Amino acid sequence: MSDEVKKASTGNDIDLSLYESQTAEKPSDIDPSSLSDEDKQQMMSAGIMLEDLSQRSGTYIQIDNAPVHSSVKQDGIEVMAISQALDKYGWLKDYFWRAVAADTDKYTEHVDSHRSEGYFIRALPGSKTLYPVQACLYLAKNHLVQDVHNIVIAEEGSELHIITGCTTAAGKEAGIHLGVSEFYIKKGAKITFSMIHSWTPDTGVRPRTSTVIEEDGLFLSNYIIMKPVRSLQAYPSAICNGKNATVRFNSVMVATPGSNMDLGSKVFLNADGSKAEIVSRAITTGGDIIARGYIEGNHPESKGHLECRGLIMGDSGNIHAIPELKGSVAGVDLSHEAAVGKIAEEEIEYLMARGLSRDEATATIVRGFLNVDIEGLPPMLHAEMKKAIEASEQDLF
Numbered sequence: 001m002s003d004e005v006k007k008a009s010t011g012n013d014i015d016l017s018l019y020e021s022q023t024a025e026k027p028s029d030i031d032p033s034s035l036s037d038e039d040k041q042q043m044m045s046a047g048i049m050l051e052d053l054s055q056r057s058g059t060y061i062q063i064d065n066a067p068v069h070s071s072v073k074q075d076g077i078e079v080m081a082i083s084q085a086l087d088k089y090g091w092l093k094d095y096f097w098r099a100v101a102a103d104t105d106k107y108t109e110h111v112d113s114h115r116s117e118g119y120f121i122r123a124l125p126g127s128k129t130l131y132p133v134q135a136c137l138y139l140a141k142n143h144l145v146q147d148v149h150n151i152v153i154a155e156e157g158s159e160l161h162i163i164t165g166c167t168t169a170a171g172k173e174a175g176i177h178l179g180v181s182e183f184y185i186k187k188g189a190k191i192t193f194s195m196i197h198s199w200t201p202d203t204g205v206r207p208r209t210s211t212v213i214e215e216d217g218l219f220l221s222n223y224i225i226m227k228p229v230r231s232l233q234a235y236p237s238a239i240c241n242g243k244n245a246t247v248r249f250n251s252v253m254v255a256t257p258g259s260n261m262d263l264g265s266k267v268f269l270n271a272d273g274s275k276a277e278i279v280s281r282a283i284t285t286g287g288d289i290i291a292r293g294y295i296e297g298n299h300p301e302s303k304g305h306l307e308c309r310g311l312i313m314g315d316s317g318n319i320h321a322i323p324e325l326k327g328s329v330a331g332v333d334l335s336h337e338a339a340v341g342k343i344a345e346e347e348i349e350y351l352m353a354r355g356l357s358r359d360e361a362t363a364t365i366v367r368g369f370l371n372v373d374i375e376g377l378p379p380m381l382h383a384e385m386k387k388a389i390e391a392s393e394q395d396l397f
Contacts, residue, residue: 012233012262013318014112014204019145019176023064024244028081030068032061040172045227047200048136057069057161060119062148064141067117076127077160078120082149085120092120095151099182099210099239107206111180116147118180123158123189132161134196136248139177139203144296150181154189155277158256162191166205167198174202174230183211187221187242199364201228201258206354207236215242221265221388226254228287231262240274240302251280252370255287264292264322269302269332276304281370283310284317287323293336294324300331310340311369353394 032050035043040050043061053059053071058079059071067081069165076083102112119135139146154160166177177199185191191211199205211219219238238247249265267276278293295304310319323336343365351361 009114014107014176014206014231016145016176019143020141021065022145023066023112023141024070025062025146026166028067032059032069039140040063042167042170043136043138043165046136046167047163047194047196048134048165052365053156056134057129057131057133058121058158059088060135061138061284062117062119062136063138064144065117065144065258070119070127072352074130076124077129077133078122078124079133080190081122082116082118082120082151085151089230095153095182096182097182099184099212100180100208102351104208107178107182108208110145111147111149111178115322116149116180118150120149120151120159122153123155123160125155126157126352128159129161132163135162135164137164137177137179138169139167139175141175144174148177148179150179151193152181152183152193154191156184156186157188158186159190159289161194162193164193164195165198166195167188168200168203168319168328176204180211181207181209183219184322185211185213185217185366187214188216189214190218190220190333192220192222195224197223197229198224202230204230205232205234207234209234209236211236211238211247212241213242213245213247214382215240215271217242217246217271219247220269221247223249223251223253223263225261226252228256228259230258230368233262234310235262235264235266237277238264238308239270240276241270242274243271244273244275245271246275248277249279249373253280253282253285253289253291255282255289257286257316259319261287261288262292264290264294266294267296267304269295269297269304271298271299271357274299274300278304278306281311282308282321283313283366283369284318284319288316288317289319291319292324293324294326295334295336296326296328297332297334298328300329303333305334306336308338310338311366312342313366315329357369361378370392
């Protein structure tokens with residue numbers, strides 16, 4: 001990797017001019033099982049199941065900037081490329097750039113100016129996914145900017161469970177992933193969204209995500225990154241506009257040497273009875289983490305809690321926890337707790353006294369630290385999340 005590209009993908013700024021934006025045309029309807037074993041293995045590391053699609057309500061795969069597969073296994077659920085959805089539904093253009101502003105920063109502007117592809121996932125009124133919908137965003141070309149724009153809509157009374165896996169082809173050099181995602185949760189609807197990132201050490205990543213939640217809606221977001229990444233910056237927001245709208249953000253992040261992560265979640269409680277919970281677990285084994293959290297209560301009887309815990313393993317690496325609360329009216333109930341430290345020696349000694357080696361004791365403590373109890377997660381999705389964490393633990397230890 002050149003010094004210019006390395007510098008461009010480190011820290012908060014990325015020079016997009018150093019990367020390509022165009023990719024060759026690809027087939028638009030491939031059989032996922034026909035992908036190479038190497039590609040399937042990489043996608044599997046991000047929670048994507050390709051050999052047996054019967055355990056998925058729908059599947060979307062994008063390689064670089066081209067959709068290569070979309071399919072649906074259940075009535076009432078729609079999964080397709082954004083371009084296809086725009087051709088089918090004239091009203092969809094009204095959802096573009098409503099939750100995320102196109103001029104938010106240079107990364108959203110790049111996505112807007114390149115007529116980006118991405119996935120459109122929608123649950124029709126009252127429909128509920130039997131199995132998760134899966135979407136894979138795969139970066140395969142060297143020195144490429146992958147521009148993605150996703151729209152997800154849960155219509156009134158519906159329920160969507162989604163697994164998104166973002167990953168890079170093995171052995172590829174520096175690339176950039178720009179992903180804009182807009183979620184719209186209608187009255188009484190629910191979205192459970194689980195994202196697993198499995199990048200390479202030279203990748204730069206800039207997701208820009210926002211969710212609008214209406215009355216009695218629920219957004220449950222789970223995020224996992226335990227593999228190296230050069231530069232990652234994400235600060236998804238949720239806007240609770242309806243009465244009793246609820247959001248929960250759960251994040252598990254591990255920064256290895258050379259990784260720079262600036263991650264967090266932001267919630268605006270704008271309605272009576274709106275609620276938010278942000279829980280993050282951060283571990284550094286030598287990389288740098290900024291763990292952010294922000295909850296703003298703008299309506300009486302709104303309630304929010306923020307929890308950030310960091311664990312430093314080794315003699316290098318940094319964790320900077322930034323919890324923020326803002327109450328703008330009387331009657332809001334906001335709280336937070338944050339802690340950063342190392343594994344207590346007495347905890348290790350306690351487990352060693354019961355027959356574990358030091359490494360086994362350390363692994364047991366870390367495993368417990370990463371075990372975030374995610375309320376309301378369907379059993380199948382819980383198993384998928386647990387499997388992803390366990391697979392990444394092998395590299396961690």
